[in-house]
Amino acid sequence: MERTPASQQPLSRRFSIAPMMDWTDRHFRFLARQLSRHTLLYTEMVTTGALLNGDAQRFLRYDECEHPLALQLGGSNPAELAACAKMAEAAGYDEVNLNVGCPSDRVQNNLIGACLMAHPALVAECVKAMQDAVSIPVTVKHRIGINGRDSYAELCDFVGQVSEAGCRSFTVHARIAILEGLSPKENREVPPLRYDVAAHLKRDFPDLELVLNGGIKTLEACEEHLQVFDGVMLGREAYHNAYLLAEVDQRLFGSTAPVISRSEALARLRPYIERHLAEGGVMHHVTRHTLGLAQGFPGARRFRQLLSVDVQKTDDPLGLLDQAIEVLAGR
Structure with missing residues (x-):
């Protein structure tokens, strides 16, 4: 390399x-x-x-x-x-x-x-x-x-x-x-x-x-x-x-930068996932690592359902990702 x-x-x-x-x-x-x-x-x-x-x-x-x-x-x-x-x-x-x-x-x-x-x-x-x-x-x-x-x-x-x-x-x-x-x-x-x-x-x-x-x-x-x-x-x-x-x-x-929200962290993954899909990858390869974003959080169960179960059978992975982002945002 x-x-x-x-x-x-x-x-x-x-x-x-x-x-x-x-x-x-x-x-x-x-x-x-x-x-x-x-x-x-x-x-x-x-x-x-x-x-x-x-x-x-x-x-x-x-x-x-x-x-x-x-x-x-x-x-x-x-x-x-x-x-x-x-x-x-x-x-x-x-x-x-x-x-x-x-x-x-x-x-x-x-x-x-x-x-x-x-x-x-x-x-x-x-x-x-x-x-x-x-x-x-x-x-x-x-x-x-x-x-x-x-x-x-x-x-x-x-x-x-x-x-x-x-x-x-x-x-x-x-x-x-x-x-x-x-x-x-x-x-x-x-x-x-x-x-x-x-x-x-x-x-x-x-x-x-x-x-x-x-x-x-x-x-x-x-x-x-x-x-x-x-x-x-x-x-x-x-x-x-x-x-x-x-x-x-x-x-x-000692950083003074604001703490990133759960939804923003996941939203920042979207362009990365788009590139991964364009290269022939599967979204679950990435999103399986995101389940730890939703510990002790209202909506955590729905979030995990989306990205561990529903992700395996969706025809619209990015649309499902957007749903997961909305769950993390509390919407």
Whole structure:
């Protein structure tokens, strides 16, 4: 891909949305950007094999408005990760992030994700190879440990080795990952949250940027965590209750711009959806990500009916979208 113009937004990790498979695709990211100008957005995890051997153009595609935007990579081969980091930089991404947190069996078998916490020297080698290849920041997202390697000393050893290789920013999911016997969903819920461990890490590595991830659900909680950490990352709450993003710029970045309404956010998607339809796309590919605009809102049920059920059988998708916009506007 040709390099796109650099982001006009300065890259800040004060607030970000986690990479989430099947959710943080380019359509969701476009919606998120309408709600918040400052949030750092991440792609879904893309494996090195998918980029090097698959349809790289499809995996790297994004809309220019999505900046600041980071590509998350899954892999453990330094040379392959370096090649993919170069592709990310050439495509105009603002950051490349290495996944050392996913507990899925499927990725473990390829030495991807949380299992890499048992191999800090390899992660350090991967980070160095990527940093040598690109000028954009290389960051790491990881757990506080894995079963069998969950002591604080081992966590410090991991962060220490990877930081010595040049990584200055770590996003810490404040749970261990249990690599056998738990599903990825259970690994987000069963191991207890240990914000105290992450805070200890920040005290012991004060010169590193530390972003907290895991179990954060409100902007009030974000404000509290930002007293300790350099940034916060929301995952599922930012997806299922997407309208909370509308106050992020004002609450966390000091913006004085007015808060966008639900209906205006959806209306801003209309030209984007028109282009998607003109390219042969299906409206549901975009609007499935908008259901989180209607949490705790009068008319929410009607809105969800329109964009999750009726959208599957309409001959007039844009007309149906206009109906949904009117519901959000309270008309």
